Amino acid sequence: MNKSRFFLYSLIAIPICLLIIPTVIVLGVAMIPTGVAFLMERRKGPYGGLTVGCMNLAGASPYLFDLWFGGHTVPVAVGIITNVFAWMMFYGAAMFGWAIYTTTPSLVSTFMTMTSGRRITALRTQQRDLVQKWGPDVESVYEPEGGKQAAAVNQMSMAD
């Protein structure tokens, strides 16, 4: 990002932030776990930050609405960020988001493994039925193109 563009974005963002300063104060405190998550998972893509962020925002949303419907002032915002329960809500929700982020891959993997195992069994049964009906001559061994090429390369190198 070049300097002129950064200056342009700052020119737009700073007045907005000044206009919504109570919201910025609440979000600044509430969304810390999201920032941490983005930092921690930055090499693994945006999903960690996004998941934690969504849940973090979901946890912060009741307090944000209180702020917005309660006058949108800095004292209300300070009141929120000094509330222990609010902190518990922000960070609890963020924790839940982290938990979702860490457990879903293993759950999906387990499910997929179970599904493929059942599929292999079904395919083997189908093959056995074919052999029983048509004899062993129907049998064949699958060798992927890559495998064949690799075998050919191996043979050539051995010949050399």
Add this chain to the structure above:
Amino acid sequence: MVRDRFTIYCDRPIPSLDMPNALAYEVADRKQEGRPLYALVCKPEMPIRISVMRALKGLEIPSILHMVDWGVAEWPPVDRKCVIVIYNRPMGGRVMDSMAGSFKRIPDHQFARMIVKPIADGLVELASKGIAHRAIRPDNLYFMDEARTKIVLGDCVTSIPAHDQPVVMEAIESSQAMPTGRGGGSYTDDMYSFGVSVLILAVGRNPLQGVADSEIIRRKIQQGSYATLVGDERMPVTLIECLRGLLTDDPEQRWQATNIDLWLNGKRLTPIQAKAEPQSQRPLRFADMEFHSIRPLSYAMYQNWDKAISIITDGTLEIWIRRGLELNDLADGIATAIKSSNAMAGGNKSDMEDLIVARVLMLMDPRMPVRFRDFRSFVDGFGQSLAVTMLRKQKLQSHTDFISRDLWRHWIAAQTKQAAENQQFENVFRDLKNYLKDPNSGDGIERCVYELNEWQPCMSPLIEGQYVMEVKGVLPALDNAAKTANTKLWPVDRHIAAFLRARYAKGTGSQIDAMNDSRPDRATIGMLSVLAIVQWRLGPETLYNLASWVGGLMGPVINSYQNRNKRKDIEKELPKLVRKGNLAELYNYLDNPEERQRDAEGFTWAKAEYASAERMIYDLEHGQVDRQESAIKSGRQMGTGGAFVIMLLTILVTLLAKLL
């Protein structure tokens, strides 16, 4: 029992009427009891002259033993079927008991009327029907009446032509052939044997009894037949002219029936002058003997086969023929034969030398049979010789050499007088050579024997005992054989295949080709198709034993269906079809094209299905690492999605709670 009419008594033999290849037994005729008949039961190891039997059956020819009937019948002493020929019984017995026997001389003035006239008339009758007797010898002449006044010629059908003739009875050419290779012969050959018979009867005994065969031939070549046979015997003056005419060694000059008629009528004929052979002033020394002419030398070379090659290859023979006899054409022919044999024979020196000697002998004396070491046969006698050798289960190497080494072609080429039949022989032997090259069932030497012998019964060990001469007899015979045969073997062996191919090529050719397929299932169905087509076209309707036999061999055909369920269906259905005894139905069921098509298509589909499943399994098993990565990625995406949904719902619910 022959033709449900003649009862043959196997416990009542008549040894005095036995033939060399047939035994004589008493016969009773159901229709005419007390009729004097006798039966000759032919030995199975000797082919017989069926075409002559068909011509002679029931035919009344004066001076020829009357053949009443013939047929094939079960013969208990040998536990097989044999050909049985029924003749009128000669009540006066044989004229001479054997060739070594003696004959009470007939007064000279009666001799011509009693012996020469009737037999000559009989031979004319036979010749008019295109039959050469080829068994004229004193011990095959009979007196029909007990008073021994009426003489007849005996049987000529129970062995191949001239097989049983002693060398003395045969002309020089024929006597050099093996007994099995003398060929059909001709009327002139009969006239020669007739002449010798007359001479023996006139003398009262065989003047050459006890003389070795080779010596008889040598003397006949050296001195001529008449001089050899008469020797020092006193011949009736009245017969000399006749005997000279009949015993002329040149077949073209030999007396025929017309000459005998003229002679009998007292007309004096011009004495026959033997054509002089070219003589050389300078003799050729070979095997410690000196030779001045070709023919004796040719015979001596044959007698001393191993020595003959030296005078051929060192040029002695060629020079002698060129300078001594001045026969340049013959010398050129010999030189060419040596050159071409050297080029043709290939690696084996001994084979090449044998071929050279055989070809040179053919050129030196073209009228002689093909002589190739121990093998001596005329081209037209080759078929019968092959049949006898095969029936006797002897080695066939000489016969296969005769065909494959073109001895027939060289013999035909050597003939100075080109007969029309030679072209026919050439065509036949060219085909035989092709059959011999083909090792498949239905061809080979077996095919040759059936092609050359029109009436040769099938020699398959399975049905040999049932004397099957016609194609329609094969299946009933096999059905009968199925009761005792080893049913693990095919019913169509090499002999049956060759027999069918030779006799019924149009009907069974493609089926026999299928039978030779290298794939066992196609070969087995081919074998079934051979039998099925014969049954379908020639019957009989049912063949229970054969169907059962064939049904048991259908394993490869059943297994050729890929579909196991179909196999089980066939195995279940097969016994029902077998019980019907119809091979055509069995074949149609087993080789149904629609079923085959369905099976093939199903198999192709199944292979594709299997391969597809295999590929999927491979993908599933080998995609473990990818799947883990994919699961993590998907899990994270799903987690994010879930979190987003929860966020939206929370915001919505909170907003609604604030608003309401």
